[in-house]
Amino acid sequence: MSHSDALETVVRHKFLIAGTRLRPFPPERRTVPSVGHRAALPPRRRPPWSAPPPHACRPVLNGTGRDWKEPPAEDRNTTGPGAGATSQECSTMSFRPVRAARRAMTAIVPVTALLTLAACGGGATPAADSSQAAAADSPGLTAARKAVQQYSQRPTRIPVTQPVGKKIPTGKKIDFILCGVQSCKDLADYFTTAAKKLGWEVKQISTQGTPESVQAAYEQAVRDKPDAVVASGFPRAVYAKQLAKLKKAGIPVIQSNADDVLGDGIGLLKNGPADVDVQGTMIASWVVSNSGAKANTVYFDLPAYTILKPVRDGFEAKYREWCEGCELDTVDVPITAIGKDMPDRVVSYVRSHPKVTHIVFSLGLLNVGVPAALKTAGITGKHIVVNVGDAQSYQYIEGGLTDAAMALNLYETAWIQVDALARHFTGQSMDVDQKAELPNMLITKENLPSADGDFPLVEDYQKQFKALWGLS
Numbered sequence: 273m274s275h276s277d278a279l280e281t282v283v284r285h286k287f288l289i290a291g292t293r294l295r296p297f298p299p300e301r302r303t304v305p306s307v308g309h310r311a312a313l314p315p316r317r318r319p320p321w322s323a324p325p326p327h328a329c330r331p332v333l334n335g336t337g338r339d340w341k342e343p344p345a346e347d348r349n350t351t352g353p354g355a356g357a358t359s360q361e362c363s364t365m366s367f368r369p370v371r372a373a374r375r376a377m378t379a380i381v382p383v384t385a386l387l388t389l390a391a392c393g394g395g396a397t398p399a400a401d402s403s404q405a406a407a408a409d410s411p412g413l414t415a416a417r418k419a420v421q422q423y424s425q426r427p428t429r430i431p432v433t434q435p436v437g438k439k440i441p442t443g444k445k446i447d448f449i450l451c452g453v454q455s456c457k458d459l460a461d462y463f464t465t466a467a468k469k470l471g472w473e474v475k476q477i478s479t480q481g482t483p484e485s486v487q488a489a490y491e492q493a494v495r496d497k498p499d500a501v502v503a504s505g506f507p508r509a510v511y512a513k514q515l516a517k518l519k520k521a522g523i524p525v526i527q528s529n530a531d532d533v534l535g536d537g538i539g540l541l542k543n544g545p546a547d548v549d550v551q552g553t554m555i556a557s558w559v560v561s562n563s564g565a566k567a568n569t570v571y572f573d574l575p576a577y578t579i580l581k582p583v584r585d586g587f588e589a590k591y592r593e594w595c596e597g598c599e600l601d602t603v604d605v606p607i608t609a610i611g612k613d614m615p616d617r618v619v620s621y622v623r624s625h626p627k628v629t630h631i632v633f634s635l636g637l638l639n640v641g642v643p644a645a646l647k648t649a650g651i652t653g654k655h656i657v658v659n660v661g662d663a664q665s666y667q668y669i670e671g672g673l674t675d676a677a678m679a680l681n682l683y684e685t686a687w688i689q690v691d692a693l694a695r696h697f698t699g700q701s702m703d704v705d706q707k708a709e710l711p712n713m714l715i716t717k718e719n720l721p722s723a724d725g726d727f728p729l730v731e732d733y734q735k736q737f738k739a740l741w742g743l744s
Contacts, residue, residue, distance in 0.1 A: 410565055410596070412560065412565055412593060412594035412595060412596060413560060413561065413564060413565040413594065413595075415593075415594055416556070416557045416558075416560035416561045416565070416590075416594040416595075417557075417561045419553065419554070419557035419561075419590075420557045420558055420561045420714065423554045423557065423712065423713065423714040424713070424714050424716065424718075424719050425713075426713060426719065426721065426729065426731070427711035427712075427713065427729050427730050428730060428731075429730065429736070430684060430687075430688075430711075430730050430733050430736045430737060431684070431688070431708035431709050431710055431711065432688060432691055432704060432705060432708045432737075432740060433740075434704050434740070435739070435740045435741075435742070436691070436694050436695055436698060436700070436740055436741055436742065437698075438698040438699075438700070439698070439742070440470050440694045440697065440698060440741055440742070441697050441698070442470060442471030442472070443471060443472070443473075444467075444470075444471075444472040444473070444499040444500070444693070444697060445472070445473050445474075445475070445496075445498045445499050446463075446467060446472055446473070446474045446475070446498055446499060446500050446501070446502060446693070447474075447475050447477055447492070447493040447496055447498040447500075447501045447502070448460045448463060448464070448474055448475065448476045448477065448501075448502045448503070449477045449479065449486070449489045449490065449493065449501065449502070449503040449504075450476060450477065450478050450479055450489075450504075451479060451481055451486075451503075451504050451505035451506065452478075452479050452480050452481025452482075452485070452505075453481065454662075455660075455662060455680070455682065456504050456505060457476075458682055458726065459504055459528070459682050459685065459686050460474070460476050460502075460504075460686075462682060462683050462685075462686035462687070463502060463686040463687075463689055463690060464476070465686075466686060466687045466689075466690040466734075466737070467690055469690075469738060469741070469743060470690065470694060470741065472690075475496065475498070477489040477492055477493065481505075483510050486506050486510050486511055487510065487511055487513075487514060490503075490511040490514030490515070490518075491514055493514070493518065493523075494514055494517045494518060494521070497521065497523070498523065499523070499697070500523060500524045500525070500526065500693050500696070501518060501523060501524070501525045501526075502525075502526050502527075502689055503525070503526075503527055503528075503530075504527065504528045504529050504530065505529055505530055505579075506527075506530055507530055507531050507532045507578070508532055508536075508537070508538065515536075515537045515538070516537065518537060519536070519537035524539040524540075524693070524696055525537055525538050525539060526538070526539055526540035526541070526542075526689055526692060526693070526702075527540070527541050527542075527544075528541065528542040528543045528544075528685050528689065529542075529543045529544075529579060529685075530543075530544060530579060531544070531545055531578040531579040531581070532544060532545075534706065539692070539696065539702055540689065540692045540702050540705060540706055541706070542685050542688060542689065542705075542706075542710060543579075543681075543685060543710065544579075545579065545581075545582045546582075547709075547710065548579065548580075548582050548583050548586075549582040549583060549585060549586030550586060550712055551583045551586065551659055551660075551678045551712065552582070552583040552584060552585065552586025552587030552588070552589070552590065552659075553586045553587070553589075553590045554678050554712060554714045555587055555632060555657055555659060555676070555678055555714075556586070556587045556588075556589075556590035556591045556594065556595075557590065557594070557714070558657060558675075558676045558714060558716075559591065559595070559630050559632065559655075559657060560590075560591065560594040560595045560598075562630070562655060562675070562676075563595070563598075563629060563630060563655075565594065565595050565596070565598065566595075566598065566629075567591075567595055567598045567599070567629055567630050568598065568599040568627050568628050568629045568630070569591070569598065569599065569600050569601070569628070569629070569630040569631075569632060570601045570602070570603060570621060570622075570625065570628050570630070570631055570632070571584075571587070571600070571601070571602045571603070571632045571634070572602075572603050572605055572614075572617075572618065572631070572632070572633050572634065572638055573602060573603070573604055573605070573634040574604075574605060574606075574607060574634055574635060574638070575604050576606075576607050577634070577635070580634045580635070580659075583634065583659060584634065587632075588600065599627075601625070601628075603617070603621060605617060605638065609638075610637055610638060610640070611640065611641075614638055614640070614641065614642065615640075615641040615642045615644070615645030615646075616645065618631065618642050618645065618646070619645050619646060619649045619651065622646070622649075622651055622654060623649070623651070628654065629653070629654065629655065630654070630655050630656075630657065631654055631655070631656050631657075632656075632657050632658075632659075633656070633657070633658045633659065634659050635658065635659060635660050636658035636659070636660050636661050636662055636664070636665040636677060637662075638658070639656060639658050639665070639668070639674065640664070642656065643656070643668065643673040643674070655675045656673075656674045656675055657674070657675055657676045657677065658674060658676075658677045658678070659677075659678045660677075660678060660680045661677030661678060661679050661680065661715055662680070662726060663725045663726050665677045665715075666715065666720060666722070666723060666725075666726075666727075667723060669715060669716065669717055669720055670717065670720060670723040672717070675716065675717075676714060676715060676716050677714075677715045678712070678713075678714060678715075679712070679713045679714070679715045679729060681710045681711055681712065681729055682726065683726075683727075683728035683729070683730075683733055684710055684711055684728065684729060684730060684733055685710060687733060687734070687737045688705050688708060688710065689705075690737075691705055691737060691740065691741070692705035692706070694741060711729045711730055712729070713729050
């Protein structure tokens with residue numbers, strides 16, 4: 273694909289999840305060579321008697337052909353193949369590799385998450401380019417469609433089934449350190465709800481997402497001497513000194529959505545690097561399936577969020593495997609672009625790369641304002657998919673402004689953290705919770721559980737957890 277687009281730069285930023293100092297990236301947009309090196313092949317000639325090319329756009333479900341208006345902030349959105357697009361819409365997605373692109377020409381571009389970050393989602397534009405229809409089903413396309421079917425099913429069981437089996441003590445005091453964004457606050461609120469069921473008290477400590485504010489929050493926890501500390505988003509490099517103090521005091525620390533490892537003071541790590549690569553697989557399956565294995569994808573990413581790298585790697589691995597010959601480009605953006613010039617960056621890129629069919633965002637918050645910007649620019653036929661969906665993302669999906677989103681398991685993560693502490697306070701190992709695989713779900717307009725806000729993936733998760741705790 274063409275590399276003549278405007279350069280994307282990444283500013284050096286002390287970020288709430290990476291936590292550590294970031295080395296500035298080179299001031300150029302990194303590009304992943306097209307899978308299969310399709311660009312190097314000579315164009316195929318079509319016999320004069322042939323029918324329209326087999327890769328022409330196929331009709332997309334739920335096409336309305338009408339001009340969508342961006343829904344109000346309180347509305348929810350849903351995603352689905354071709355949601356909100358006209359009957360000829362083709363898919364468009366994106367993914368970007370970070371440092372992997374430096375190490376290998378075939379670097380992988382997946383989407384992560386898991387991270388507990390959420391903000392606003394973007395949207396899909398109508399009318400697809402007829403040059404991107406699916407050919408005869410390839411093994412990769414078949415595998416992608418099977419994966420979409422699997423990940424589109426709503427989970428019905430929580431990942432832990434073993435009862436605590438002992439009386440859980442009440443009166444425990446927990447410090448929950450926030451990460452500076454709304455999704456971390458949501459996680460803390462869900463944790464607080466679960467803790468109250470067991471008669472525990474939770475103190476939420478705010479941060480601004482900077483290393484200094486995170487360290488100050490951990491210092492506060494050291495002074496508080498709680499029974500446990502819970503946090504999300506920061507690797508131990510940010511708070512190593514405070515972690516050592518907590519470990520010495522015998523205070524357990526549990527983490528989630530962080531680029532870290534278990535042990536040496538951290539007793540539980542959920543949605544860590546080993547857990548989030550599946551998110552990239554989920555998004556790749558939708559892109560390949562939606563495009564009929566004929567995608568031309570651009571991936572916008574936030575390299576400051578190091579936990580997103582495994583997602584990115586998982587995405588590109590499956591994208592290469594399932595979509596042979598499909599174009600893939602990646603664009604790094606600075607955290608300062610969020611809520612500011614991100615829509616302009618997307619419009620500029622798509623204008624200079626008109627063959628792009630799919631736009632992928634490593635976090636839903638990158639998509640805010642993008643659907644309206646594309647519409648204003650007269651750009652149609654681009655499918656949008658986001659990692660780490662939230663209430664705003666689902667509103668966009670419902671309104672046809674975004675096609676799909678990877679739903680983050682915030683409710684289940686919070687309650688499994690409480691379950692782990694319940695076992696710790698009864699003298700048991702937290703290993704059963706560490707080994708449990710949190711549920712995941714690919715959200716589209718067809719399977720959106722609710723458009724009224726965030727939702728648990730397992731509908732009756734509270735009832736199932738309380739049964740493990742001996743509560744009615």
